[in-house]
Amino acid sequence: MTFQAPEASKRPSGDRVTYAAFTARIERLCHTDPGARAALRAGLRRDLDHPRTRAMHRLLTPRLPEGCDDKTAQAHYTVAALIAAQPRHAFAFDQEDDADEQETGKTQVLQKDGPGEEAAPPEPTGYGPSFGATLGNAVMAKGASMRMSAAESRINLLTRQTLRGIHLHLPGAVNQVRTTSATIDWAQLLADLAAWPHQSGRISRRWLQDFYRITARADQD
Numbered sequence: 155m156t157f158q159a160p161e162a163s164k165r166p167s168g169d170r171v172t173y174a175a176f177t178a179r180i181e182r183l184c185h186t187d188p189g190a191r192a193a194l195r196a197g198l199r200r201d202l203d204h205p206r207t208r209a210m211h212r213l214l215t216p217r218l219p220e221g222c223d224d225k226t227a228q229a230h231y232t233v234a235a236l237i238a239a240q241p242r243h244a245f246a247f248d249q250e251d252d253a254d255e256q257e258t259g260k261t262q263v264l265q266k267d268g269p270g271e272e273a274a275p276p277e278p279t280g281y282g283p284s285f286g287a288t289l290g291n292a293v294m295a296k297g298a299s300m301r302m303s304a305a306e307s308r309i310n311l312l313t314r315q316t317l318r319g320i321h322l323h324l325p326g327a328v329n330q331v332r333t334t335s336a337t338i339d340w341a342q343l344l345a346d347l348a349a350w351p352h353q354s355g356r357i358s359r360r361w362l363q364d365f366y367r368i369t370a371r372a373d374q375d
Contacts, residue, residue, distance in 0.1 A: 170282060170341050173348075176217055177340035180234045183213070185245035194238035197231055198325050207231065225317065229347035232321050233340055236328050282342035285312070286361030289327070290368030292336035299333045302369060309365045313358035317351050 184191040193209035200207045202224060214234055218227055283291075289309050292300045308327050315323055324347075331338060346357045 170345060172219065173344045174341035176230065177233060177237065177344060179217060180237045181245055181340075184238050184240075191238045191245075194234045197235040198239055199322055200231075200235075201321075202228055202231060210234070225351050226348045228321065229344055229350070232324065232347060233344045236325060236338075236343075237340060239325070239328075240332070281360075282339040282345075284346065284357075284361050284364045285324075285327070285338070285343055287364035287368060288331055288336050288338050290365040292331050292334040293369050294371060295335045300330055304330070305365070305369075309361060313361055315354075317354075320347065320350055320354075 180194070184194065190213055193213060197204075197207045197210045210231060214227075214231060218230055222230075286309055289300075289305045293302050293305045308330060312320060312323055312327060324343075328338065346361075350357060
């Protein structure tokens with residue numbers, strides 16, 4: 155798995171609204187198209203040029219941010235593959251979900267194409283739960299099968315990783331989380347992976363702080 159050095163002029167662009175829209179579309183695609191889900195799942199731990207990612211290009215290229223660099227694209231491919239690797243029952247949508255998505259899409263079109271007005275940049279959005287928080291919640295969940303020692307080893311391993319390493323080790327960590335009732339904020343994970351090349355220290359610190367802030371409750375109970 156190889157990655158090229160980042161270009162200083164190409165930083166990942168986007169916000170939680172954009173990332174959430176991408177992950178929601180991938181979840182819906184996996185729900186409605188088993189073939190697409192299989193193609194995306196095949197990209198786990200693969201880089202953009204691996205033969206097994208070829209089928210992903212048709213599915214993901216139109217959904218990538220315009221002009222994104224390879225590292226930002228890799229973040230999207232990795233998260234799409236992680237979403238697709240979930241059990242089939244994880245992709246559950248009802249009519250209310252469909253209505254909400256359609257209304258959101260209409261609102262975004264109106265904001266973008268208002269007559270005589272240039273589209274305003276999206277408002278800054280707050281952080282979602284980090285993957286460190288997810289691991290902490292996995293430990294604290296009622297009847298959780300993840301031990302504190304295992305989760306602590308996992309979070310320490312992840313936060314020491316280079317860009318290549320984080321993409322390789324995340325699938326194993328996600329599999330551990332799936333044995334519990336903890337949920338993953340895919341949009342925040344995508345945001346963190348996209349920013350990892352130049353903000354890994356800050357992201358790692360936040361993951362660790364979130365993890366220990368949540369698991370500290372065990373000592374207080």
